[in-house]
Amino acid sequence: MKIGIIGLPNAGKSTVFNALAQARVEVKKHPFTTIEPNVGMVRVPDPRLTRLAELFQPERLIPASIKFVDVAGLVEGASHGEGLGNQFLAALRETTALAHVVRCFKDGSIAHLLGGLDPVRDIEVIRLELLLADLATVEKRLEKIDRGRRADPHKDEDAREVLEVLKDILERGEDCRGTELAGRVRLLLPDLPLLSLKPILYVANTGETGAGEEAVGVAALREKAREDGTKLIEFCGKLEAEIVSLPEEDRGQFREAMEMGEAGLAKLTAAAKNALRLITFFTKEGVEVRAWIIPEGTSARRAAGSIHSDMEKGFIKAEVVSFPVLDTAGSMVEVRQKGQLRIEGRDYPVQEGDVIRFLFKT
Numbered sequence: 001m002k003i004g005i006i007g008l009p010n011a012g013k014s015t016v017f018n019a020l021a022q023a024r025v026e027v028k029k030h031p032f033t034t035i036e037p038n039v040g041m042v043r044v045p046d047p048r049l050t051r052l053a054e055l056f057q058p059e060r061l062i063p064a065s066i067k068f069v070d071v072a073g074l075v076e077g078a079s080h081g082e083g084l085g086n087q088f089l090a091a092l093r094e095t096t097a098l099a100h101v102v103r104c105f106k107d108g109s110i111a112h113l114l115g116g117l118d119p120v121r122d123i124e125v126i127r128l129e130l131l132l133a134d135l136a137t138v139e140k141r142l143e144k145i146d147r148g149r150r151a152d153p154h155k156d157e158d159a160r161e162v163l164e165v166l167k168d169i170l171e172r173g174e175d176c177r178g179t180e181l182a183g184r185v186r187l188l189l190p191d192l193p194l195l196s197l198k199p200i201l202y203v204a205n206t207g208e209t210g211a212g213e214e215a216v217g218v219a220a221l222r223e224k225a226r227e228d229g230t231k232l233i234e235f236c237g238k239l240e241a242e243i244v245s246l247p248e249e250d251r252g253q254f255r256e257a258m259e260m261g262e263a264g265l266a267k268l269t270a271a272a273k274n275a276l277r278l279i280t281f282f283t284k285e286g287v288e289v290r291a292w293i294i295p296e297g298t299s300a301r302r303a304a305g306s307i308h309s310d311m312e313k314g315f316i317k318a319e320v321v322s323f324p325v326l327d328t329a330g331s332m333v334e335v336r337q338k339g340q341l342r343i344e345g346r347d348y349p350v351q352e353g354d355v356i357r358f359l360f361k362t
Contacts, residue, residue, distance in 0.1 A: 006074060006100050011102060042067075045269065069092070096198070098201070100200055100203065105214055106214050119218070127175075137192065165181060218234065233264070281355070307358070317346075
């Protein structure tokens with residue numbers, strides 16, 4: 001899972017990146033502090049791994065991971081190269097999903113490029129730039145089809161039909177995220193890197209007080225997220241970044257004292273998995289217990305391939321027990337004695353929380 005962090009300059013993207021990736025990238029009170037994309041690999045928090053460690057006593061416990069990519073703030077005209085637009089729009093095309101950081105804090109020492117606090121306006125500015133960038137991409141692909149030799153004329157015509165519909169939608173200032181057309185694009189044009197098709201999450205970067213104008217901004221953003229059908233995550237990036245700078249053993253106590261609830265990374269991970277329709281399964285092999293993130297509906301054979309291609313090629317069967325069953329039983333011995341260990345074939349769709357042992361031949 002690779003998540004691009006986007007937003008206007010001075011929205012606090014790099015601060016949020018520091019909080020999520022437990023990084024120390026430079027944060028200044030002026031636009032375009034970020035020149036090169038910041039990239040951080042983060043372990044996905046999952047309390048089930050703690051329980052599996054108790055049950056299996058492994059030497060190594062390996063969580064799943066997320067890669068975050070923090071790019072420079074996008075501005076009006078980014079789709080035409082304004083600011084550092086072209087460079088960073090290209091970096092975003094390689095991501096799986098987008099986390100749009102929206103400024104919901106008021107700070108007189110940090111200028112807002114568009115004036116006063118208005119999260120809904122800020123979202124629309126970025127949304128329009130993504131649509132315009134996609135429109136340029138679609139138009140270039142149509143030109144390419146026109147110039148091509150048409151080795152497969154039928155396929156070219158199907159692609160042209162989809163591209164023409166896309167062009168019309170984008171020119172109207174709309175996107176087709178989550179629609180049937182989006183599915184056709186992925187099928188016929190899998191190499192077309194459209195930003196407006198990527199799942200998106202809103203991240204409200206709130207102030208420490210949540211009062212007055214800030215509270216009004218968050219309320220408006222909640223309504224906007226509801227209208228768009230988009231998941232909204234709220235946290236104070238500054239506080240979250242301060243917490244992850246503390247020794248790990250002190251973080252929980254600080255969070256409790258500040259009454260902050262669930263960590264921002266946990267919130268974002270859960271929301272991203274939901275938006276991307278991803279699930280987690282676990283394996284115990286040798287001295288290692290590990291979590292893996294795969295798309296919902298992935299077959300057992302393909303899931304084995306996410307570990308190693310040889311396991312997919314030589315797949316024989318999968319021994320499966322759900323985490324709740326194993327948790328209650330207390331051991332694999334009990335699971336087997338109670339007849340709760342299932343034998344599944346290659347086409348079995350792996351479920352959230354499955355603990356799996358793959359049997360394969362080399």
